[in-house]
Amino acid sequence: MSIVATGVTKRFGEYTALDDVNIAIPGGSLTALLGPSGSGKSTLLRVIAGLETPDAGDVEIDGTDVTGVRPQDRGVGFVFQHYAAFKHMTVRDNIGFGLTVRRRAKAEIRERVAELICLVQLEGLGDRYPSQLSGGQRQRMALARALAVEPSVLLLDEPFGALDARVRTELRRWLRRLHEQVHVTTVLVTHDQEEAMEVADRIAVMDHARLQQVGTPRELYEEPSNPFVMGFVGAVNRLGDSFVRPHDLELRPSANGVTHPARVERVTHLGFEVRVELEREAGGALLAQLTRDEADELGIAEGDRVHVAPRKERVFAGGAGI
Amino acid sequence: MSRRRFGAGTPLGLGIAVSYLSLLVLIPLAAVAWRSFDGGAGEFWEAVSSEQAVAAMRLTLLVSLAAVVVNAVMGTMIAWVLVRDDFRGKGAIDVLIDLPFALPTIVAGLTLLALYGPRGPVGVNVAFTRVGITLALIFVTLPFVVRAVQPVLMELDRDMEEAAASLGAGRLTTFRRIVLPNLVPAIVSGVGLAFSKALGEFGSVVLIAGNLPFRTEVASVFIYGQIESDGVQTAAAVSVVLLTASFVVLFGLSVFERRMTRHAG
Numbered sequence: 001m002s003i004v005a006t007g008v009t010k011r012f013g014e015y016t017a018l019d020d021v022n023i024a025i026p027g028g029s030l031t032a033l034l035g036p037s038g039s040g041k042s043t044l045l046r047v048i049a050g051l052e053t054p055d056a057g058d059v060e061i062d063g064t065d066v067t068g069v070r071p072q073d074r075g076v077g078f079v080f081q082h083y084a085a086f087k088h089m090t091v092r093d094n095i096g097f098g099l100t101v102r103r104r105a106k107a108e109i110r111e112r113v114a115e116l117i118c119l120v121q122l123e124g125l126g127d128r129y130p131s132q133l134s135g136g137q138r139q140r141m142a143l144a145r146a147l148a149v150e151p152s153v154l155l156l157d158e159p160f161g162a163l164d165a166r167v168r169t170e171l172r173r174w175l176r177r178l179h180e181q182v183h184v185t186t187v188l189v190t191h192d193q194e195e196a197m198e199v200a201d202r203i204a205v206m207d208h209a210r211l212q213q214v215g216t217p218r219e220l221y222e223e224p225s226n227p228f229v230m231g232f233v234g235a236v237n238r239l240g241d242s243f244v245r246p247h248d249l250e251l252r253p254s255a256n257g258v259t260h261p262a263r264v265e266r267v268t269h270l271g272f273e274v275r276v277e278l279e280r281e282a283g284g285a286l287l288a289q290l291t292r293d294e295a296d297e298l299g300i301a302e303g304d305r306v307h308v309a310p311r312k313e314r315v316f317a318g319g320a321g322i
Numbered sequence: 323m324s325r326r327r328f329g330a331g332t333p334l335g336l337g338i339a340v341s342y343l344s345l346l347v348l349i350p351l352a353a354v355a356w357r358s359f360d361g362g363a364g365e366f367w368e369a370v371s372s373e374q375a376v377a378a379m380r381l382t383l384l385v386s387l388a389a390v391v392v393n394a395v396m397g398t399m400i401a402w403v404l405v406r407d408d409f410r411g412k413g414a415i416d417v418l419i420d421l422p423f424a425l426p427t428i429v430a431g432l433t434l435l436a437l438y439g440p441r442g443p444v445g446v447n448v449a450f451t452r453v454g455i456t457l458a459l460i461f462v463t464l465p466f467v468v469r470a471v472q473p474v475l476m477e478l479d480r481d482m483e484e485a486a487a488s489l490g491a492g493r494l495t496t497f498r499r500i501v502l503p504n505l506v507p508a509i510v511s512g513v514g515l516a517f518s519k520a521l522g523e524f525g526s527v528v529l530i531a532g533n534l535p536f537r538t539e540v541a542s543v544f545i546y547g548q549i550e551s552d553g554v555q556t557a558a559a560v561s562v563v564l565l566t567a568s569f570v571v572l573f574g575l576s577v578f579e580r581r582m583t584r585h586a587g
Contacts, residue, residue: 049488050488051484051487051488070487071484071487071488072487072488072489072490072491072492073490074488076488077488077489078484078485078488080481080484080485082479082481083481084479084481084482084484084485085482086482086485086486086500087479087482087504088503088504097486097489097491097499098489098490098491101486101489101490101491101495101499102490142485145485145489146488146489148489149489149490
């Protein structure tokens, strides 16, 4: 079910967390809210959930204005960074909480909980307490708990932020598969562009309480609308007024009129990829990414003098820097 | 591995701790117990089963229970307000909570008598009644529950409450099903300490109770009266009963706490 936020503004005292944010999230999509910390992405998620009340603006879920509706009546599932597990309840009781509160029949709850335990792969752990689970298991439990009440939208606030890198990667893929199975409209808050690109089909980039751009991962990477987005979704070099991705930098042994001379500071071999750190003679550091074959052909080594030209570059109106 | 944990089981430290505790706690308690059996088990039984002693002990139990039940509810509420609400003068109130600990209990008794006694300004006279005794006990044991619950409430994960709300739980349900179960160990431990303290309370009670045998005479005052009238052995016998009751409460508490905190973390 779709989510539409219109003109949402939220202040905490002097601090503006959201400044006139407008966003439409299509039903069934998996959208990432991506931005640095303090960009307002978590606040937007909490406003959608009803855990914060906006100072101005409206939130609609599935065409219904829910701005004044309490969180318990919104039908949203919310997953917290630090799990928010009910410590005094077993896994089973945690997952069934929403159903128990809704006074569903015991047999129905038991059946639904068993189903969800399978879905999140916690078979055999139903009688454990949260303190007896690993971080990844706890977060899967929290997800099952949120899904139990069949929410119209699922909201995830940095769900993998507290987990170690390996578990994080695993859970990302798992979430992606889960979304394909369950198809509930999902919004995921993250500050990790790789996570957003890997998991989401749409990304909304936020910075300084404002929405910067919304699009598919590819669109954001190829057609960023401003220098901030370009820099946030991938590495970027500045060459005069233009912005260049490291893999769009061409290195040549000789000058051809449009190239910039530079000195090779450092060469790092990362398997198929070779990273070259350069210092322009006119001043300024550059990063280039070559394939192993390109690097071999050039015979590049630290201390060499090379000539650099962009293959593909972007210039933004106003020429604003990052 | 021969690595010894830092500070674990140094014989000197252990020796000092045990000697100190023996001197200060164990030996006096043993002496009281020894004294209570001066005339053998028969006399011990006679002393503690005399009508006046039984009445005093029963009254003590009753008013102590009443006081801690009130404090369990009010103490939790005060802790809640102090942790969750913001208002002017919160710091002052927070300090005020400890006043019953700091105040000499006899002063507390005097204050209560002046306020709720026969010539009190509020027109409520509870002097020489069981209500008066309960009031005194509520006053002196107030800080126990507040101070036990407060830090737990401060540490309580607010996300849990928000999660419950997002799952459809109203405020009352969230309090009953999520907050309260997490506070129960603290409440129980506060109540247990308060109850132990109330069982032996003397100073604050002795003035307002009036100490009418069979009516408003609590165990501690009964003990005092026995010593005054040379019934040292009876006094010691009743003391042992109080002591045992306190000990049972504390022991039960620690068992309960261990069981409750097994899954916390």
